[in-house]
Amino acid sequence: PQVIKLKDYQQPNFWAKKTELTFDLNEDHSLVTSKVHYQHNPGHDRTLTLAGLSLELVSVHLDHEDLNLDAMDYSPEHLSLKDLPDTFALTITTKIYPQKNTALEGLYKSNGKFCTQCEPEGFRRITYFLDRPDVMSEYRTTIIADKSKYPILLSNGNPVDSKDLPNNRHQMVWHDPFPKPSYLFALVAGDLGCVEDEFTTKSSRKIKLQIFVEKENLDKCDFAMQAVKDSMKWDEDTYGLEYDLDIFMIVAVSDFNMGAMENKGLNIFNSKYILANPETATDSDFEGIQSVVGHEYFHNWSGNRVTCRDWFQLSLKEGLTVFRDQEFSADMNSRGVKRISDVKVLRNSQFVEDSGPMAHPVRPDSYIEINNFYTSTVYNKGAEVIRMIHTILGKDAFHKGIDTYFNRHDGEAATIEDFVKAMEDSSGASLKQFTHWYHQAGTPRVNAELSHQDNKVILKLQQRLPMTPGQSDKHAQVIPITTSFFAKDGKAVPFLYQGDTKTEHVLIFDQGEQEFVFEGFAEEPIPSLARSFSAPIHLDYQYSDEQLIFLMTWDNDDFNRYEAAQNLAMSLMKKRQQSPSYELPDEVLTAYKSLLASKTLDPRIKARALSFPSIDYLVSLEQEANIEAIFETRSWLQESIGHSCYQELWDAYHQSHKQDSYQLDAEGIGNRELKSVCLSLLLATGKEDSVALATSLFAKSNNMTDTITALNELSHVNDPRRQDAFKSFYDKWSHDQLVIDKWFALQSSSYHDHVLAHVKDLLEHKDFDLLNPNRVYAVLRQFARANPKGFHHSNGEGYQLIADYVLKIDKTNSHIAAMLANSLSQWRRFDKGRQGKMVAQLERIKAAEGLSKDVYEIVSKSLQ
Ligand code: DPP
Ligand code: ZN
Numbered sequence: 001p002q003v004i005k006l007k008d009y010q011q012p013n014f015w016a017k018k019t020e021l022t023f024d025l026n027e028d029h030s031l032v033t034s035k036v037h038y039q040h041n042p043g044h045d046r047t048l049t050l051a052g053l054s055l056e057l058v059s060v061h062l063d064h065e066d067l068n069l070d071a072m073d074y075s076p077e078h079l080s081l082k083d084l085p086d087t088f089a090l091t092i093t094t095k096i097y098p099q100k101n102t103a104l105e106g107l108y109k110s111n112g113k114f115c116t117q118c119e120p121e122g123f124r125r126i127t128y129f130l131d132r133p134d135v136m137s138e139y140r141t142t143i144i145a146d147k148s149k150y151p152i153l154l155s156n157g158n159p160v161d162s163k164d165l166p167n168n169r170h171q172m173v174w175h176d177p178f179p180k181p182s183y184l185f186a187l188v189a190g191d192l193g194c195v196e197d198e199f200t201t202k203s204s205r206k207i208k209l210q211i212f213v214e215k216e217n218l219d220k221c222d223f224a225m226q227a228v229k230d231s232m233k234w235d236e237d238t239y240g241l242e243y244d245l246d247i248f249m250i251v252a253v254s255d256f257n258m259g260a261m262e263n264k265g266l267n268i269f270n271s272k273y274i275l276a277n278p279e280t281a282t283d284s285d286f287e288g289i290q291s292v293v294g295h296e297y298f299h300n301w302s303g304n305r306v307t308c309r310d311w312f313q314l315s316l317k318e319g320l321t322v323f324r325d326q327e328f329s330a331d332m333n334s335r336g337v338k339r340i341s342d343v344k345v346l347r348n349s350q351f352v353e354d355s356g357p358m359a360h361p362v363r364p365d366s367y368i369e370i371n372n373f374y375t376s377t378v379y380n381k382g383a384e385v386i387r388m389i390h391t392i393l394g395k396d397a398f399h400k401g402i403d404t405y406f407n408r409h410d411g412e413a414a415t416i417e418d419f420v421k422a423m424e425d426s427s428g429a430s431l432k433q434f435t436h437w438y439h440q441a442g443t444p445r446v447n448a449e450l451s452h453q454d455n456k457v458i459l460k461l462q463q464r465l466p467m468t469p470g471q472s473d474k475h476a477q478v479i480p481i482t483t484s485f486f487a488k489d490g491k492a493v494p495f496l497y498q499g500d501t502k503t504e505h506v507l508i509f510d511q512g513e514q515e516f517v518f519e520g521f522a523e524e525p526i527p528s529l530a531r532s533f534s535a536p537i538h539l540d541y542q543y544s545d546e547q548l549i550f551l552m553t554w555d556n557d558d559f560n561r562y563e564a565a566q567n568l569a570m571s572l573m574k575k576r577q578q579s580p581s582y583e584l585p586d587e588v589l590t591a592y593k594s595l596l597a598s599k600t601l602d603p604r605i606k607a608r609a610l611s612f613p614s615i616d617y618l619v620s621l622e623q624e625a626n627i628e629a630i631f632e633t634r635s636w637l638q639e640s641i642g643h644s645c646y647q648e649l650w651d652a653y654h655q656s657h658k659q660d661s662y663q664l665d666a667e668g669i670g671n672r673e674l675k676s677v678c679l680s681l682l683l684a685t686g687k688e689d690s691v692a693l694a695t696s697l698f699a700k701s702n703n704m705t706d707t708i709t710a711l712n713e714l715s716h717v718n719d720p721r722r723q724d725a726f727k728s729f730y731d732k733w734s735h736d737q738l739v740i741d742k743w744f745a746l747q748s749s750s751y752h753d754h755v756l757a758h759v760k761d762l763l764e765h766k767d768f769d770l771l772n773p774n775r776v777y778a779v780l781r782q783f784a785r786a787n788p789k790g791f792h793h794s795n796g797e798g799y800q801l802i803a804d805y806v807l808k809i810d811k812t813n814s815h816i817a818a819m820l821a822n823s824l825s826q827w828r829r830f831d832k833g834r835q836g837k838m839v840a841q842l843e844r845i846k847a848a849e850g851l852s853k854d855v856y857e858i859v860s861k862s863l864q
Helices: 215-220 222-239 283-298 311-332 335-354 376-393 395-409 416-427 433-439 545-554 558-578 586-597 603-609 615-620 627-644 646-659 666-683 688-700 704-715 720-733 737-748 755-764 773-786 797-810 814-824 832-847 853-863
Strands: 014-025 030-040 048-051 056-062 073-075 078-081 087-096 106-110 113-117 137-146 152-155 158-165 169-180 187-190 193-200 206-213 247-253 266-270 445-453 456-464 479-486 495-497 500-502 505-509 513-519 526-528 538-541
Touching: 056 078, 113 247, 113 266, 137 152, 137 187, 152 169, 193 215, 193 222, 206 215, 206 222, 222 247, 222 283, 222 311, 222 395, 247 283, 266 283, 283 311, 283 666, 283 704, 311 335, 311 376, 311 416, 335 376, 335 558, 335 603, 335 615, 376 395, 376 416, 376 433, 376 479, 376 505, 395 416, 416 433, 456 479, 456 505, 479 545, 495 505, 505 513, 526 545, 545 558, 545 586, 558 586, 558 603, 558 627, 586 603, 586 627, 586 646, 603 666, 615 627, 627 646, 627 666, 646 666, 666 688, 666 704, 688 704, 688 720, 704 720, 704 737, 720 737, 737 755, 737 773, 755 773, 755 797, 773 797, 773 814, 797 814, 797 832, 797 853, 814 832, 814 853, 832 853
Parallel strands: 014 137, 206 247, 247 266, 445 538
Antiparallel strands: 014 030, 030 087, 048 078, 056 087, 073 078, 106 113, 113 187, 137 169, 152 187, 158 169, 193 206, 445 456, 456 513, 479 505, 479 526, 495 500, 495 513
């Protein structure tokens, strides 16, 4: 397959100024007519080559001339015309089969509704087009369909006309005044219910808000609607950015590859990120809805008004928009908890990706299939890069930079250089060296050493960026290290640095090795470094366990308090690995007990401090990890804390439970999270009364969060109460797809000894559907990514199962298949036995006939 390179970027030969689309939707096929007004791009060739995918060409008109198809250069994948004039209209009719489209890209049918997904390259499955983000066009869309089956016909922009047609058909016309690339086009047709609301913008314009869902789900849209209004308000208050059309629509569909899509004025969502009420959704589902609704809404500016010149710039819109949605959630909820969650995602997926064969820079310089680059590097590391610019420039300069960026590039397709330039111009700072973050892959390791002399502290930092595929020669990056120091009494020490005395300074660490000198210390302090995770790095500082316990107690940065607890857990596990008779000392137990007993600490921070680093993250830190040993020491830590703090955990559980009458607010969510962590540590002991406690929580729960907490604990237990709980859950919820996804997922991530057999049964279950991405994620991705015990079983059967399904799913949805194949890519991190078994499956996939380029790219890069 062809490799696409950033350095080969060229402007198109023609621009598509206006696009008129007509969709004639039918039961076995649809006809699409596109009339596009093209304009020659001066200095370029006069050949127009349009992209297509699986298209059937019906007719082509160049202005008014009906072209002879036999004489034309076209295939299902392209259409090419030569010697074209300066301006002309090209009218193309294609025949497509949405009902047979299982890739879920382009126009397809989900649960009786027509819908689209065009990012990144789905539009070429609809008509021949310059399907690239730098070609921005004004769209007018006519949809014609049966009036009874499809009373609702939607597209981007504003509705401009509708009328009835013969044979019980009707049509609707939409016009989007904002020029946009084809990836932002959307269409929906179906029999949908609608929840309506209104938002008044800061300039007093009234915006109609509509969420379309299946009629039986109309009672599950309130939370998402509130999130829309909160997002609109937040973007005005924070960045002065106002919504621009008269109407903002969201449609929820049940078959969707991604989380959601920011099509102009018509966001299409995976129903998982819209539908919720306390009976069906967990606290983390609600959090997900708020952040995804925010994310897609914020794209209206960062992505739609200013889009990307090419797909190498994907992080220009995604990194920035993730940063915006993270800040939105932080402002709406607890900032500290949000930061902890975001870093956890980063470590569990981006750090893992960065340490393996798929490691790539935030701006990749080549790809085979762009769908494979919607990664946590582009999204989450991209957001960290924006966050570092914010930290380095400061809030005011950053906001000025954002203003400049939007003012300068409104209506354009921009590059990452454009963004950086806007930041530089409005702050006067140089970000030249900083831009290494965009093109160097890998997670920097920063080593820190401290010495104290007289009144001074000297902090010596060293950075090293590991080699990654295709990049061996790395430059020092600009790393902001937010730093404080604590004295023995637990207070932050004000200290002098660069003429300023305060308790927290941002150090700009931009050389391979650097010394920082601070004044104001009568005694040697304890450092709190990279506060709030000020950079996406591995930080090595040799803390003693005693110092970590000190920081767990005294640090006034929520993140670093959590971080101290994580580091303590890792240090304890390491000691146990080195000496199998090692047991937790009293100081450690006392620290955990006083953490639990604290009257002032946010229950969610307590809960996070008592949840330990994931197996995947621990594996990613090793050269050739001994996964059994990791697993065993992690369980030992949980079990030891469970046993030694049984009473305290029991009390904290009951205290939280008593206070919780189910409120969806910070207090309620905090109580439920702490309850869940306590329950899990209690269950780690295997004691009968802990199993009884989980069983009783399951039986009495009045909300989905507690129900899932209890069922998750029971899922690992080898006991008839496990089966009873799963059965009663299924009987109660079998009518609700999203809830049943949870039922599948919990069984797939269970540490039960027979999990592989259970997963195989689930794959044969009547409700399992290979064509529904959420269901595939619930069973197979959950097994491969959230069940290291089952997936990495030394017999290799977990690997084989995943490979079998990669090959099966690749025939219908290559995007999902590639995502699943990626779970085999980390093979180098494991012992020789597992390596061999994972490689054998990768080789088997690679050798398969008719492999998609999506899966080919993942497996071939994994094997390199
Ligand atoms: N669904 C993706 C996102 O919003 C595509 N842009 O990030
Ligand atoms: Zn996005």
